[in-house]
Amino acid sequence: MSDPQPSSAQRLIGGFAPKLVELTDGVLFGDVWKRDGLSARDRSLVTITALVAGGNVEQLPFHLKLGVENGLTRDEIVETITHLVFYSGWPKAMSAITTAKETLASG
Incomplete structure (x- = not known):
């Protein structure tokens, strides 16, 4: 086995x-x-939000893919990051959206 x-x-x-x-x-x-x-989908959304707000983009690719597996759409992820621009800061959101674009383009 x-x-x-x-x-x-x-x-x-x-x-x-x-x-x-x-x-x-x-x-x-x-x-x-x-x-x-919480549902797995909601846990993914919360986790992605926390990573973006903390500027922890190195963990984002794994959690973006997991979020999609858990039912998040690409549009919901983009909208979440766009919303976070005003709460977590422009540089963090721009880094996150670049990572999301690279990660989700292949999937």
Whole structure:
């Protein structure tokens, strides 16, 4: 029987930070993302918003793709980032929209 595919965290940092992988896979994606209080779609929208507001564009490609898998449309993502221009700042939103364009163009 073959092993399941390694998670994104395992591929990125598995041999370097195994405890962080364990927390990411087990707690964050294994528990928090599966709670009943919000849909996966809403969790993706909230996560994308937090990443844009914090200027954390390096995490955006993964979460933009996950957001689409969870039911967000490209137009909703663009509108969210456009809305955030006035709340998180122009440079953060411009960086995020550039990342979104590059990430979502292929999908």
